[in-house]
Structures are given as C-alpha cells and as structure tokens.
C-alpha cells in the first residue's frame with residue numbers, strides 16, 4: 767500500500783482536493799475531521815480541553831468559538847490543545863492505515879494540515895501540497911466569517927510558510943486558478959498514481975521516484 771500525504775496552509779483547498787480524491791475512489795484520512803469528532807458533543811477530548819480552558823465546555827458541548835479565541839490569543843493554550851489532540855489523531859491515523867492495509871488498498875490519502883510540522887511526511891510515499899497566492903488564501907478564510915484578520919495571522923504564524931511547503935512537496939496543486947484547472951491537475955495526479963511508474967512521476971517537479 768502507498769500513502770499520499772495531502773497538506774497545505776489554512777484555506778488553500780485541502781478539503782476540496784480531498785473531496786475530489788474521495789470521488790475518485792480513494793480512502794482519505796481527514797485530520798481536521800478527526801479533531802472535530804474528538805471535540806463533538808461528549809467527545810473524548812472534551813474533559814481535558816475543559817481543564818485547559820475552564821468554561822469552554824457546557825453540558826458536554828464545546829463552544830468552539832470560545833476555544834478558538836483562547837487558543838489563538840495564547841500560544842501556550844494552543845500548545846496545550848495540540849498536546850491533547852495530536853496523540854489521539856495519530857492513534858486514529860494508525861488505525862485507519864491498518865484497516866486500509868487489511869482491506870488491500872493500493873493508495874490511501876492522509877489529509878493533514880500540519881503534515882510537515884509534525885513529521886508525518888515520513889510515513890508518506892508522496893506528498894501533495896495545495897497552494898494559492900497569499901491574497902487569495904486570506905480572502906477565502908476571512909470570507910467564512912469565523913476568524914478576525916489577527917486570528918488568521920496567529921494561525922499562519924503557527925504554520926510553515928507556503929514557499930517552504932512548496933519546496934518540500936513532490937507535487938504542487940495550484941488552487942488559485944479556476945476549479946476546472948484544479949480538476950485537470952488532479953486528473954494528471956491520478957493518472958500518475960495509477961501508473962505508479964517512475965516516468966509518470968518524473969512529469970512532476972520534485973523528487974524522482
């Protein structure tokens with residue numbers, strides 16, 4: 767089984783890309799969704815999160831806006847939150863990979879925002895980075911209306927710079943153009959995955975197979 771890592775900065779288009787890969791029949795592990803499941807009503811991480819930010823859980827339900835505000839205002843709280851969540855996300859990822867291996871999958875996808883930051887690229891055969899110009903990234907995130915500009919800056923400060931991520935990628939998918947163009951790039955990626963030959967991969971910028 768081969769593992770395709772999928773990463774990119776906030777709002778660069780990971781979820782959109784993951785949906786396209788799922789539609790092509792690939793199994794995708796979604797680290798953000800795993801975090802949300804752990805933080806869902808009565809989720810496993812809630813008791814520890816309530817100890818970290820007292821008052822952010824009421825009747826077994828997390829006030830996500832309160833947690834977001836606290837974590838983005840105070841780096842120590844974000845570190846504490848990561849300390850609670852990352853080991854649980856890693857364990858879920860291991861279970862996902864074991865299941866996929868048992869089921870005989872040829873390729874699976876790990877959609878992980880902090881793939882490089884946490885060293886998860888070590889378990890990937892290839893890494894895809896989704897990327898768009900910084901102004902487009904900013905506009906996309908702020909349009910959602912869940913984050914103030916200063917909060918977005920706090921997230922960006924905790925993430926690797928886009929240029930560094932692009933340098934470490936095997937494949938860069940540009941999402942700042944039209945959706946049609948992204949789709950074209952994804953089809954090309956799927957063809958290379960299907961062929962799994964060094965020549966097909968050599969068509970991409972980056973490390974040879």
Ligand SMILES: CC(C)(COP(=O)(O)OP(=O)(O)OC[C@H]1O[C@@H](n2cnc3c(N)ncnc32)[C@H](O)[C@@H]1O)[C@@H](O)C(=O)NCCC(=O)NCCS
Nearest residue numbers: 775776797798801833834837847848851879880921924925
């Ligand atoms: C801080 C929280 C509450 C903000 O929630 P919110 O609904 O605004 O965002 P969501 O979870 O959908 O994440 C959106 C994006 O924010 C970025 N992001 C989230 N957490 C982090 C982090 N610790 N460091 C850097 N970027 C992050 C990622 O690009 C992610 O794709 C939440 O992201 C969280 O609990 N983060 C800690 C866990 C974590 O590290 N998750 C990231 C990958 S496992």
Ligand SMILES: Nc1ncnc2c1ncn2[C@@H]1O[C@H](COP(=O)(O)OP(=O)(O)OP(=O)(O)O)[C@@H](O)[C@H]1O
Nearest residue numbers: 775776777778779780781782906941943944945948
């Ligand atoms: N290829 C694309 N072309 C045009 N718009 C796109 C493309 N990919 C994503 N978008 C738009 O950009 C926004 C962010 O996309 P998406 O949610 O996939 O990003 P993300 O990286 O998963 O975000 P986050 O890091 O916050 O989880 C969405 O509004 C989406 O519609």
